[in-house]
Amino acid sequence: MKTDPLNLRRLPPLEPPPGLWSAIDQHLHQPRRPRWRVWAPAVAAAITVALVLTVLVQGPEPPHDFAADPIRTSPIQAAMAQSAGLESELRAREQGSVNARALPLLLLLEAELAWVDLRLAERPQDLGLWQQRSDLLAAMILRYAEPVDLAPWSTELL
Amino acid sequence: MDFSRPLDDLSLAALKKRCRKTQERVYRDYASTAWTLGMRLSGCEARAWDAVQSGFVRAFERIGQLRDARAFGPWLRRLIVNQVMDQHRRGFVALPAEHDMAAEPAPPDDGLDLERALARLDPLDRAVLWLHDVEGLTHAEIADLTGQTPSWSKSRLSRTRARVRGWLEPAQPEPAEPETTAMNATDEHH
Numbered sequence: 001m002k003t004d005p006l007n008l009r010r011l012p013p014l015e016p017p018p019g020l021w022s023a024i025d026q027h028l029h030q031p032r033r034p035r036w037r038v039w040a041p042a043v044a045a046a047i048t049v050a051l052v053l054t055v056l057v058q059g060p061e062p063p064h065d066f067a068a069d070p071i072r073t074s075p076i077q078a079a080m081a082q083s084a085g086l087e088s089e090l091r092a093r094e095q096g097s098v099n100a101r102a103l104p105l106l107l108l109l110e111a112e113l114a115w116v117d118l119r120l121a122e123r124p125q126d127l128g129l130w131q132q133r134s135d136l137l138a139a140m141i142l143r144y145a146e147p148v149d150l151a152p153w154s155t156e157l158l
Numbered sequence: 159m160d161f162s163r164p165l166d167d168l169s170l171a172a173l174k175k176r177c178r179k180t181q182e183r184v185y186r187d188y189a190s191t192a193w194t195l196g197m198r199l200s201g202c203e204a205r206a207w208d209a210v211q212s213g214f215v216r217a218f219e220r221i222g223q224l225r226d227a228r229a230f231g232p233w234l235r236r237l238i239v240n241q242v243m244d245q246h247r248r249g250f251v252a253l254p255a256e257h258d259m260a261a262e263p264a265p266p267d268d269g270l271d272l273e274r275a276l277a278r279l280d281p282l283d284r285a286v287l288w289l290h291d292v293e294g295l296t297h298a299e300i301a302d303l304t305g306q307t308p309s310w311s312k313s314r315l316s317r318t319r320a321r322v323r324g325w326l327e328p329a330q331p332e333p334a335e336p337e338t339t340a341m342n343a344t345d346e347h348h
Contacts, residue, residue: 005326006319008198008291011273016193020207021185024214029178097223100233104240107216111244 042117043080046124050076053125079130086137093144102143109140160191161231161293170227173218181218188231192238198288199242201277209245213238235293239285239303246281275325283318290315 098106113136120129165173165184172180192213196206217234224233276284282304289295289303290311297308297315304311 013190014194014197016189024211027215
């Protein structure tokens with residue numbers, strides 16, 4: 001009886017390198033900074049830069065006119081506030097269950113968010129990046145808001 | 159242990175408490191299966207390391223979201239496959255040309271062994287073939303993982319099988335005439 005040459009199951013199982021568990025263990029148990037401590041320096045730097053730019057462009061502030069609009073926020077300040085609000089909402093939602101089908105996208109969004117945070121650390125005054133950050137957070141919140149369903153393993157509740 | 163073997167409820171509870179010893183035991187149980195999957199899909203130790211490490215880390219970090227212990231294996235497999243697919247999509251770990259199996263010269267006439275033939279495939283072809291033939295995933299599940307359609311998975315599998323068979327089964331040699339001559343010579347000698 002002729003055996004199928006394309007029988008992949010006859011390939012032997014492979015053994016992982018000895019250092020792999022150490023790398024996983026270290027990643028899991030190393031002390032890590034909370035997320036707010038990662039992006040808070042970027043936010044602080046952005047506020048500082050925004051204030052300096054405001055002073056340089058507009059000159060010294062005129063005496064405060066109490067009759068005028070009480071608060072004027074720059075677009076970047078508004079974008080930062082929106083981002084912070086969405087971040088709080090996401091933190092609250094991610095404590096619950098999530099639909100398994102949403103997980104791949106969530107992982108991708110999380111990676112994108114980390115990438116945007118890194119770029120914000122370099123360019124904290126970039127309004128586009130702050131808007132991008134808000135869009136990513138909003139997309140993640142939507143995924144967490146999807147109803148959880150029970151299904152075979154591929155869509156198993158995670 | 160393969161991915162279909164379930165995790166017991168006690169282990170799941172311990173994992174949810176971030177018990178380090180249980181994490182290590184569960185890792186040891188699934189390590190060979192996970193590493194084999196990572197290596198077969200990525201075809202490269204560095205990429206497999208990245209995918210398997212990320213898969214286990216995400217599985218243990220998000221274990222609180224898993225309700226059914228039986229789903230752990232399939233879930234881990236999905237996380238690892240996602241990592242490999244993600245590497246492929248980003249392409250940031252692409253090997254230099256000198257390490258590209260597809261860029262190697264044509265196989266010799268005596269064909270390739272199965273392992274080399276698998277390594278020679280395009281990453282997506284390799285993933286479709288392995289996930290279907292070894293992991294037993296349906297075309298719908300492969301389509302879901304790769305972001306394609308089931309019909310794409312079917313045609314890709316069919317084409318990939320044909321290619322690999324071509325590498326594994328070299329052309330049959332022509333019947334050798336000198337052998338007959340030699341036999342006659344021996345007969346004459348007797």
